[in-house]
Amino acid sequence: MDLKQQALELHQQLRGKIEVVARKPIETREDLSLMYTPGVAEPCLAIQKDYDASFRLTRRGNLVAVVTDGSAVLGLGDIGPAAAMPVMEGKCALFKEFAGVDAFPICVDTQDVDQLVETIYLISKSFGGINLEDIAAPRCFEVERRLKERCDIPVFHDDQHGTAIVVASAMLNAARVTGKIASEMKIVINGAGAAGIAIGKLLLSMGFGNMVMCDINGIICAGDQGLNPGQEEIARITNTNREHGSLADALKSADAFVGVSRPNLVTAEMVSTMKDGIVFAMANPTPEIMPDEAKRGGAAVVGTGRSDFPNQINNVLVFPGVFKGALTVRAREITEEMKVAAAKALAALVPDNRLNPAYILPSPLDKSVSATVAQAVAATARAQGVARL
Template sequence: MDINKESLDLHYQLRGKIEVVSRKPIKTREDLSLCYTPGVAEPCRVIAADYEKSFELTRRSNLVAVITDGTAVLGLGDIGPAAGMPVMEGKCALFKEFGGVDAFPLCVDTKDVDKLVETIYLISKSFGGINLEDIAAPRCFEVERRLKELCDIPVFHDDQHGTAIVVAAALLNAIKVTGKTMGKVKIVINGAGAAGLAIGSLLISMGFGNIVMCDINGIICEGDENLNPWQQEISKVSNLNHEKGKLADALKGADIFIGVSRPGLVTAEMVSAMNSGIVLAMANPTPEIMPDEAKKGGAVVVGTGRSDFPNQINNVLVFPGIFKGALAVRAKGITEGMKRRAAYALAALVPEDQLSAENIIPSALDKSVAEAVAKAVADEAIETGYARIK
């Protein structure tokens, strides 16, 4: 099957993958009066008197905005906001299908951080959460940081944190399969953009071990003047042995390779220099190394971002549940604790007696996942005081 042609044909046929559906049929004059004027004035008055009632009297309690500026769309790069719309619609469809969360796509035509932040903030009162999507690094870090300060609803950049959570969950199980020791592994992450930096930060906070970050120039080491502020920050808590060199140098003696970069950067020979390696090569559609080559080099566990190989590392396992849980308790935000707890909950969905080199993460089509992740997030929010309701 030519998946590109089939998908294009489907998009022409559907003319959009989502639609707005009324939750109350309007068939009589009474229906009209209740849903619109004059009856609708009463919930308006109640909300005007008590802002929090907007979450009870409108759909914003279960509504997420999926927002992009079109600058880093699904491996296609800076293709613009209009061209990013099919991806945003797809994301909204996944929110509904897997988490029961309503989502609405918004493509904003600006690359100016101030304008993007202001636009999102000004519309935030219509939603219960903000899912940032496909915004290029390093601009995405500043956009998320500022929106978290301004908005009174959860703001979550899925390319960063959704990826980090699903990777952490996969590694928790991969370590068990390979008999490695949590806290004593060397992990090499290639790609120091949005996803790579978030993965590194989460794995460090979870105590996995020594994280060595690499970018196009090689190993990231503290003191390098060419690093951006976010790379400088992670350099202070990673690469504990102050290694220098290229990716091939970093992989010598490494236990785990995580790729969020470009196709074909890793060879079987490089994998053979690892310590019975775990390889998560997630460049899409072509990974940093194909699974057969990774195994030829001695990799024990291999995962990719693709659905045609075992161990698909897919964000759909994360974001529906993250928002489902946060919205359920009206969380003030998404914390590091919620991310860690979500990762453990996701990993636990693969029973220990079913763990294997080709089964370290639940299927992306498993609809029970969102509920487990949501419970973990909601419980953490309640226990840490981040929940507004219980």
């Protein structure tokens, strides 16, 4: 039986990967009175008097909404909100398993920005954080921006920022392996959507050198026609040498390649034109170039999004700990500095004596990672003054 059939049968058997479980059994009349009426009136009245009590007297302080419109689902594209539910359930299961954070899947049947923002805002008082998931670009940028303006809890688009943080961690350690100086690196990012733009912004904020963004038409340069607002913004701070041409042209003399695009776009010959190349080919399930081909082209470090190759670059290393840290201190938002702290903490988990071209990140199954990331995020939130505890 292949993996696809096994997955289908498991989902049929489970009929959902998560469930709601009461934190205290209701077995006696006293239990009923305390957990529900009449006793429940007291915490209600306490919250009415003190809004902050909602985080202490309910599960809200440890509860995240995992929200999608089903428009850009896990490499499957615009499959709709109902079909996105297995992915959202899986994300909730990862939150609980890796960080002890409760999460609830919410699949919204609209791709209208106004409706989506209003819906999420209106339910936000039930949660301690909002994890936006699988919302297509460029709509995702506007949805996140507007929700951050309106909500008093952290709003985090994992496809953007979770991906950016784990890539930044991997890049820090790949630079350590190869001896490259971050500020002098030329990094080519193929895929100028939500993930690619966020990766470029975070790497620049961390002091990495020139980013060259590419999309289906090749290198993006400021002033190009047909760019969406997100691409126009990133174009103004990248491609400092104003290069033009194809992805192959961009890779010439590049130090690193980050692929968040489509399968089989890069060849061994293209890698051979790089300088001791770092290749992160993260298209799933088939990467932009297979690891053996990248190595044949002379790549020094290779990472993918897959679990069957070394250096899996996976968001599960990031989002559970980021939210755990933010929730622990009741942060108002997740700032750029908190993302940088998460990236550096994750990278530091690989000690010098274990760092090598085939080991630049901890295993995605290492459940201790989230605690380290959470500590770094919480400490930074406090230092910045965005923590409320």
